[in-house]
Amino acid sequence: MSELRVYQESGQLISAHTDFDGIHNQLAAIGVDFQRWEASRVLDAQATQDEVIEAYRGSVNKLMDDYGFQSVDVISMYPEHPQAQALRGKFLSEHTHDEFEVRFFVEGEGLFYIHADGKVYGALCTRGDLISVPAGYTHWFDMGPAPRFKSIRLFITPDGWVAKFTGDPIADRFPRLEAPHYRQAA
Numbered sequence: 001m002s003e004l005r006v007y008q009e010s011g012q013l014i015s016a017h018t019d020f021d022g023i024h025n026q027l028a029a030i031g032v033d034f035q036r037w038e039a040s041r042v043l044d045a046q047a048t049q050d051e052v053i054e055a056y057r058g059s060v061n062k063l064m065d066d067y068g069f070q071s072v073d074v075i076s077m078y079p080e081h082p083q084a085q086a087l088r089g090k091f092l093s094e095h096t097h098d099e100f101e102v103r104f105f106v107e108g109e110g111l112f113y114i115h116a117d118g119k120v121y122g123a124l125c126t127r128g129d130l131i132s133v134p135a136g137y138t139h140w141f142d143m144g145p146a147p148r149f150k151s152i153r154l155f156i157t158p159d160g161w162v163a164k165f166t167g168d169p170i171a172d173r174f175p176r177l178e179a180p181h182y183r184q185a186a
């Protein structure tokens with residue numbers, strides 16, 4: 001189930017939201033877009049990248065028009081992926097990008113933390129959720145110790161998604177996906 005937990009920078013929990021409007025409105029207030037998309041047809045586990053994109057073509061095209069994205073692809077992560085732990089570790093520290101980081105979760109889940117306006121927003125995204133983190137926003141991403149997700153990514157330029165790390169250890173103060181809260185919810 002999708003969930004947003006809003007914290008003080010100290011790590012103290014302020015509020016938690018599981019309803020779409022609650023998640024959407026909290027994130028909209030800091031300029032982060034959260035949407036929920038429907039597939040136009042059923043996808044099986046072996047769906048190719050093109051089939052996944054076609055199933056969401058209407059939503060993908062609208063987003064490309066709205067934001068000027070030039071390209072789209074699909075990333076699949078699974079626990080046995082040879083780079084699963086390396087990739088997880090890479091994005092666990094606070095960083096920014098020069099362009100939007102947009103992810104639409106076709107299946108599985110991932111935990112985005114966005115650090116904005118003196119608070120930290122932990123958004124657990126699951127199947128059907130789209131999150132768009134604007135350029136320059138400090139954030140980190142946890143795919144969990146046994147990552148499993150399939151996600152559509154949209155890009156403006158190939159280099160726009162390079163991570164620039166802030167060096168702030170703030171991410172260490174917040175629950176990761178193996179924390180009891182998330183294990184119980186799974």
Ligand SMILES: [Fe+2]
Nearest residue numbers: 091097101141
């Ligand atoms: Fe990022």
